[in-house]
Amino acid sequence: MFRKIITPTIRLVAPKRAIACPAEEPSFCEMVEINYNEASKLVEQSLMAKAKETYSLMDSVERKKRRNQDEGQALAEIRGILASMRPCNHVIQINFPISRDDGSYENIVGYRAQHSQHRLPTKGGMRYSLDVCEDEVKALAALMTWKCAVVDVPFGGGKAGICINPKEYSETELEKITRRFARELAKKGFLGPSIDVPAPDMATGEREMAWMADEYAKTIGYGDLNAKGCVTGKPISQGGIHGRTSATGRGIYHGTDIFVDDAFFMDKVGLTTGLAGKSIVVQGFGNVGFHAARYFKRAGAKIVGVIEWDGSLWNDNGIDPIELDAYKLDNGGVKGFPGAEAREDVMYAECDVLLSCAMEKVIHKANAHLIKAKVISEGANGPITPAAHEILLKNNKLIIPDMYVNAGGVTVSYFEWLKNISQVSFGKLSFKYQEDTNLALLQSVQDSMHQGGLSQINDGPNENMASRMQGASEKDIVQSGLQYTMERSAKQIISRVHEYDLGLDVRKAAFVLACEKVYDTTNTAGF
Numbered sequence: 001m002f003r004k005i006i007t008p009t010i011r012l013v014a015p016k017r018a019i020a021c022p023a024e025e026p027s028f029c030e031m032v033e034i035n036y037n038e039a040s041k042l043v044e045q046s047l048m049a050k051a052k053e054t055y056s057l058m059d060s061v062e063r064k065k066r067r068n069q070d071e072g073q074a075l076a077e078i079r080g081i082l083a084s085m086r087p088c089n090h091v092i093q094i095n096f097p098i099s100r101d102d103g104s105y106e107n108i109v110g111y112r113a114q115h116s117q118h119r120l121p122t123k124g125g126m127r128y129s130l131d132v133c134e135d136e137v138k139a140l141a142a143l144m145t146w147k148c149a150v151v152d153v154p155f156g157g158g159k160a161g162i163c164i165n166p167k168e169y170s171e172t173e174l175e176k177i178t179r180r181f182a183r184e185l186a187k188k189g190f191l192g193p194s195i196d197v198p199a200p201d202m203a204t205g206e207r208e209m210a211w212m213a214d215e216y217a218k219t220i221g222y223g224d225l226n227a228k229g230c231v232t233g234k235p236i237s238q239g240g241i242h243g244r245t246s247a248t249g250r251g252i253y254h255g256t257d258i259f260v261d262d263a264f265f266m267d268k269v270g271l272t273t274g275l276a277g278k279s280i281v282v283q284g285f286g287n288v289g290f291h292a293a294r295y296f297k298r299a300g301a302k303i304v305g306v307i308e309w310d311g312s313l314w315n316d317n318g319i320d321p322i323e324l325d326a327y328k329l330d331n332g333g334v335k336g337f338p339g340a341e342a343r344e345d346v347m348y349a350e351c352d353v354l355l356s357c358a359m360e361k362v363i364h365k366a367n368a369h370l371i372k373a374k375v376i377s378e379g380a381n382g383p384i385t386p387a388a389h390e391i392l393l394k395n396n397k398l399i400i401p402d403m404y405v406n407a408g409g410v411t412v413s414y415f416e417w418l419k420n421i422s423q424v425s426f427g428k429l430s431f432k433y434q435e436d437t438n439l440a441l442l443q444s445v446q447d448s449m450h451q452g453g454l455s456q457i458n459d460g461p462n463e464n465m466a467s468r469m470q471g472a473s474e475k476d477i478v479q480s481g482l483q484y485t486m487e488r489s490a491k492q493i494i495s496r497v498h499e500y501d502l503g504l505d506v507r508k509a510a511f512v513l514a515c516e517k518v519y520d521t522t523n524t525a526g527f
Contacts (some may be wrong), residue, residue, distance in 0.1 A: 027139070029138045037086075048125070051075060080524055089447070098180065109163045111133070114141060116145040123197050125140075125202075128165075137161050145157030149513070149514040157238060163202075179215040193214070232417055236406075240304055242475035245287065248288045256375070258490040259400050271375070271397055280293070313343065327339075345369075352374055352375060363385070365391065379402075398504050403511070411486075415481060500512060
C-alpha cells in the first residue's frame with residue numbers, strides 16, 4: 001500500500017531560544033519579489049530619464065532607425081521589460097512512486113522551477129528537504145537569475161527540490177528517487193546541458209549529481225556528446241572540477257573580505273578594516289559553513305561561535321573548524337565538542353561578523369533587534385526577511401547579500417560546465433609548454449650570468465618558482481577565477497552603492513546591478 005505523503009513542515013536551524021519566524025512575514029518568494037520591486041523602481045527611473053534625454057536630442061534620421069517609435073512607446077517598453085523579468089517562467093511538479101526496501105511503496109513529490117530564459121541554460125541547485133514546496137523553488141530560481149547576473153555567469157535561474165528527509169532513506173532508495181526524478185525532468189525539458197543544469201544543494205552532493213548525469217546519459221541524452229554537462233558538482237572522475245566542493249565557502253570568504261577591507265563601510269559600522277583579529281560566528285556548520293570558517297581562520301580571524309541544529313558552541317580563544325568537522329563526522333553533530341563550551345543564544349552574542357549559512361528566514365522582525373554582529377554575511381539563501389533587513393540597516397549593520405556573497409558555487413559550476421562542453425580540463429593543453437618556457441627563461445639567465453663571469457651565483461629556481469614552473473593546475477585556475485569574479489562583482493556593486501547613495505544597503509545595490517544586466521540582455525535580444 002502507498003504511504004501517506006509527508007506534509008512539509010517548518011524547521012528552524014538556530015539556537016534553542018531563537019524566535020520562530022512570525023507567520024505574518026512574507027513567504028520566501030514574496031521576499032525576493034519585494035527586493036526586486038524596490039530595485040527595479042530605481043532602475044526604471046534611471047532608464048526613463050536616459051530615454052527622455054535621448055528623445056529630446058534625437059533627429060529625424062535616428063527616429064527612422066527606431067521605426068518612428070516615439071517617447072511614450074519607448075517608456076512603455078522599459079516598463080514592459082522590467083515587468084516581464086519579475087515572474088517565474090516555468091514550474092513543474094512531479095509525483096512518482098518508489099518501492100522501499102521493506103517492500104512497501106511511497107509517493108514522492110518534487111519540483112523544478114525555471115525563472116528566466118534570458119540566458120540558457122537555466123542553472124540552480126537541487127535539494128532534499130521537508131520544507132521543499134512550489135513557493136520555495138520559485139523563490140530560489142528567481143534568486144539564481146539575479147545571482148548569476150551579478151557575477152556575470154551567463155545562465156538563467158532555476159531550482160529543484162524533493163520533499164523528503166534523506167536521513168529516513170537508504171542509499172538504494174535515494175538512488176531510485178534521484179534517478180527517477182532526473183528521468184522525469186529530462187522528459188519534460190527540465191534537464192539537459194543546453195536547457196537546464198542542476199547542481200548540489202541542501203542534503204545533496206557529488207553522489208546525487210553522478211546519479212543524475214548517468215541517468216540522463218542513459219536515456220534522453222544517450223547520443224549527446226555533452227551529456228555530462230547536464231549537471232554540475234559531479235565527482236572528478238565523472239567530469240567534475242577541482243575546487244567545486246569548497247567553492248561557496250571560499251566565495252563567502254572572498255566576498256566578506258572585500259567589504260570588510262573597504263573603509264567606507266567599516267567606518268559606518270564602527271570597525272577597522274581587514275579580517276585579521278575579527279571575531280566570527282558561524283550559523284550552520286554544513287559544507288558551506290565549514291569551508292567558510294576554514295578560510296576565515298586562515299586569514300587570521302577567530303571563529304568564536306558555531307550554531308548547529310543540535311546545539312551552539314562558544315570559545316573566546318577560537319574554535320578550530322577542522323577539529324570540529326572531524327568531531328561532527330564521528331558523532332553526528334557538534335554537541336559535546338571538547339574544544340568549546342555549550343552556550344545558548346550564540347547568534348545574538350557580541351561579535352564582528354555573523355556568517356548566516358543555515359537556511360532562509362532565520363533572521364526576521366521578531367529577532368533582528370537582538371543581532372549584535374556588525375557585519376552579517378548571507379551564506380545561505382534568504383536568511384534575512386525584508387522587515388529584518390530594515391531593522392538591521394537602522395541599527396547600522398552591514399549586510400552582504402546572498403545574491404553576491406554565496407555565488408561562489410554557481411561561479412565554479414559555470415567553470416565545470418565549460419570544462420564539460422569543451423571536453424578538456426583547464427590547463428591540460430598548456431602545462432608542458434609553460435614548464436618548458438620557464439626552464440628556457442632560467443637557462444637564459446644562467447647563460448647570461450656565466451658569460452659575465454658570475455658562475456658562483458645560485459641561478460636555480462627558488463621554492464616558490466619551482467612550485468609554479470609547470471603552470472597553473474585546474475584548482476589554481478578555478479580558485480583564481482573565483483577570486484577575480486568576486487572582486488570584479490564587488491566593485492560593480494559598490495559603484496551602485498555610491499551612484500544611488502544607498503549607504504549600507506548593499507542588497508539593493510546588488511539587485512539594481514542584476515536588474516540592469518538582465519534588462520540589457522532582454523532588451524538587446526528583442527523584447
